[in-house]
Amino acid sequence: MNIIEIKNLSKVYDAKTIPVYALNGINLAFSEGEFTSIVGPSGSGKTTMLNLLGGLDSPTGGEIMIDNTDITGLKSRQLIDFRLRNIGFVFQSFNLIPVLTAKENVEFIMQLQGVNKEQRDRRTFELLKSVGLNDKVNTRPNKLSGGQQQRVAVARALASKPKFILADEPTANLDSKSAENLLEIMEKLNKEEHITFIFSTHDARVVAKARRVITLEDGKIVGDVSKN
Amino acid sequence: MIFKISFKNVWRNKVRSLIVISSVTLGLAGGIFTVSIITGMVEQKIRTGINNEVSHIQVHNPEFLKNYESQYSIPHADSIAGIISKMPGVKAVCGRARITGMAASPNSVAGVQIVGVDPLQEKKVSNLYTTIPDTNGGYFTGNRKNQIVIGRKLADKLKVRLRSKIVLRFQNIDGNLTEAAFSVNGIFQTSNTVFDETNVFVKKSDLDLLTGGDNGIQEIVIMLDNIEKIPVAEAALKAKFPFLDIQNWMEIRPDMGMVTSAIAIEVYIILGIILFALAFGIVNTMLMIVFERTRELGMLMAVGMSKSRVFRMIMLETIFLTVIGGIIGMVLSTALVGFFHQRGIDLSSVSKGLGAYGFDPKIYPFIKRDLYINLTLMIFCTAILAAIMPARKALKLKPVEAIRVE
Ligand SMILES: Nc1ncnc2c1ncn2[C@@H]1O[C@H](COP(=O)(O)OP(=O)(O)OP(=O)(O)O)[C@@H](O)[C@H]1O
Numbered sequence: 001m002n003i004i005e006i007k008n009l010s011k012v013y014d015a016k017t018i019p020v021y022a023l024n025g026i027n028l029a030f031s032e033g034e035f036t037s038i039v040g041p042s043g044s045g046k047t048t049m050l051n052l053l054g055g056l057d058s059p060t061g062g063e064i065m066i067d068n069t070d071i072t073g074l075k076s077r078q079l080i081d082f083r084l085r086n087i088g089f090v091f092q093s094f095n096l097i098p099v100l101t102a103k104e105n106v107e108f109i110m111q112l113q114g115v116n117k118e119q120r121d122r123r124t125f126e127l128l129k130s131v132g133l134n135d136k137v138n139t140r141p142n143k144l145s146g147g148q149q150q151r152v153a154v155a156r157a158l159a160s161k162p163k164f165i166l167a168d169e170p171t172a173n174l175d176s177k178s179a180e181n182l183l184e185i186m187e188k189l190n191k192e193e194h195i196t197f198i199f200s201t202h203d204a205r206v207v208a209k210a211r212r213v214i215t216l217e218d219g220k221i222v223g224d225v226s227k228n
Numbered sequence: 229m230i231f232k233i234s235f236k237n238v239w240r241n242k243v244r245s246l247i248v249i250s251s252v253t254l255g256l257a258g259g260i261f262t263v264s265i266i267t268g269m270v271e272q273k274i275r276t277g278i279n280n281e282v283s284h285i286q287v288h289n290p291e292f293l294k295n296y297e298s299q300y301s302i303p304h305a306d307s308i309a310g311i312i313s314k315m316p317g318v319k320a321v322c323g324r325a326r327i328t329g330m331a332a333s334p335n336s337v338a339g340v341q342i343v344g345v346d347p348l349q350e351k352k353v354s355n356l357y358t359t360i361p362d363t364n365g366g367y368f369t370g371n372r373k374n375q376i377v378i379g380r381k382l383a384d385k386l387k388v389r390l391r392s393k394i395v396l397r398f399q400n401i402d403g404n405l406t407e408a409a410f411s412v413n414g415i416f417q418t419s420n421t422v423f424d425e426t427n428v429f430v431k432k433s434d435l436d437l438l439t440g441g442d443n444g445i446q447e448i449v450i451m452l453d454n455i456e457k458i459p460v461a462e463a464a465l466k467a468k469f470p471f472l473d474i475q476n477w478m479e480i481r482p483d484m485g486m487v488t489s490a491i492a493i494e495v496y497i498i499l500g501i502i503l504f505a506l507a508f509g510i511v512n513t514m515l516m517i518v519f520e521r522t523r524e525l526g527m528l529m530a531v532g533m534s535k536s537r538v539f540r541m542i543m544l545e546t547i548f549l550t551v552i553g554g555i556i557g558m559v560l561s562t563a564l565v566g567f568f569h570q571r572g573i574d575l576s577s578v579s580k581g582l583g584a585y586g587f588d589p590k591i592y593p594f595i596k597r598d599l600y601i602n603l604t605l606m607i608f609c610t611a612i613l614a615a616i617m618p619a620r621k622a623l624k625l626k627p628v629e630a631i632r633v634e
Pocket residue numbers: 013014020021022040041042043044045046047048049
């Protein structure tokens with residue numbers, strides 16, 4: 001079943017002067033349980049695509065159906081709430097609230113959702129365990145390595161029970177060992193918990209782990225390959 | 229949760245927050261201390277005025293107040309005074325005869341209010357006797373008849389000294405003109421020259437003897453054990469004696485009342501200006517903070533933190549910053565004011581003349597309780613006003629732009 005359907009999606013920057021087609025007539029569908037990588041040279045439109053999918057930006061044309069909702073029609077207030085309830089985010093950096101511990105960072109998103117304390121505690125503990133950080137529960141981000149911070153971010157993204165998780169170059173700031181470790185965790189979550197991941201990357205080893213690889217160039221899809 | 233994050237955020241940059249907090253603390257402490265000195269001075273002036281001249285409450289026959297004719301005395305004054313003295317909060321009660329008359333010396337003549345007093349009782353309601361310097365006699369010392377205590381200003385006008393003779397001329401209760409010589413026993417000096425010029429004090433017993441009959445009591449003066457009790461006591465008196473005119477010190481001396489209310493406003497203006505100035509520093513700091521946290525705020529909005537929560541978070545952080553400073557400032561100034569209230573601030577070296585005018589050269593600064601309540605409200609308002617601009621700035625951030633990695 002498709003959880004995301006993109007139809008004729010385009011995004012044009014600087015439309016009034018020299019138009020830049022960051023995305024140009026994209027048609028795509030993502031189904032539940034995917035582990036998909038978006039690749040392409042710098043400037044090909046990966047970030048733009050993920051931002052549009054995440055409802056962080058609005059397209060110039062086309063539609064994005066998520067679970068039968070066209071998010072391009074949502075108002076900014078509705079979009080924030082939609083993101084909170086449906087989409088998990090892992091950014092390249094600055095994912096966490098520096099003044100909160102790992103546990104509090106994961107819990108935070110559930111507090112925004114209004115989940116009760118007991119459930120929050122249980123889920124936070126489970127999630128931190130599943131990303132291998134049960135010994136860092138009360139540690140603040142500045143005392144965690146880059147890889148550990150990204151793992152907390154994955155746990156945080158999962159905490160809201162989203163339909164899918166978007167990650168724009170989640171390993172870009174990590175050394176290769178941490179990058180591999182993060183990918184393994186994401187892979188495990190995908191396999192065991194059927195969490196849908198859509199991530200962009202430049203790293204060939206990360207791409208190798210993906211089961212579907214979508215290649216962009218100049219805002220157009222030039223490749224869409226699924227393994228097994 | 230937002231509460232907790234905001235509070236923790238305050239301590240992210242400890243040095244900067246402490247600078248803001250100390251500026252609020254010092255600004256407020258300085259302001260409150262200044263205000264306490266002003267309040268102390270005014271309060272002292274009013275206290276002296278009350279103690280030496282007017283007392284807390286005065287009771288008259290309503291007719292008397294129209295033209296100050298002594299025939300309109302208070303009926304059954306002694307028993308009324310007796311009842312009043314048993315009312316709650318009343319510290320001392322005393323009746324006075326009041327007759328309009330003329331005071332003449334060989335050099336000059338002046339219209340005066342002749343106040344007939346019982347010196348012993350009078351000392352309980354009035355500190356006037358304390359304003360007689362040692363070199364200027366006393367307050368009905370010795371047992372000689374027809375002694376008079378006058379003010380410095382009148383003494384100068386009549387060109388009389390201690391033990392000089394003054395002739396008082398007045399109508400007695402039957403309308404007959406009476407005249408008698410009095411010897412100056414003491415010369416008082418209050419800060420109010422009009423009072424000093426127009427009031428002369430004699431023993432009521434001397435007056436009655438001269439006129440050959442009781443002149444009655446035209447005025448009952450009341451001192452309460454606490455100035456705060458005036459409204460309650462006043463209402464009780466009005467209810468009990470509807471046929472009498474009851475006035476508090478502010479009604480008797482509107483000028484003194486006006487000083488109090490003018491100062492009360494001035495005090496808030498001073499504090500308002502200080503808070504206004506502090507608000508600029510706070511706004512500036514918070515704008516800096518929002519700017520520095522652009523990415524973090526963008527991330528928060530991206531993951532689903534609503535605008536109203538972001539707004540509240542910045543608001544709360546500003547309020548914490550301000551209110552922490554405000555509380556420390558108030559505690560600090562309470563201690564400071566308390567300390568100097570006990571010790572007093574001696575101004576005699578700065579202003580030599582004060583003592584000569586019957587002023588205590590020491591000032592006892594103090595702060596009224598309602599100032600703290602209002603000030604707390606003012607600090608909150610300042611915090612909220614200072615928070616609005618930075619919080620709105622945070623709302624204008626677009627998540628995509630805020631999180632874009634350069
Ligand atoms: N805010 C913007 N204003 C103008 N042009 C933009 C903006 N954001 C992106 N672009 C342009 O849109 C195109 C696609 O950018 P995008 O960031 O999506 O690429 P990307 O594939 O993520 O690149 P990278 O691999 O470097 O992250 C680029 O040509 C870029 O210059």
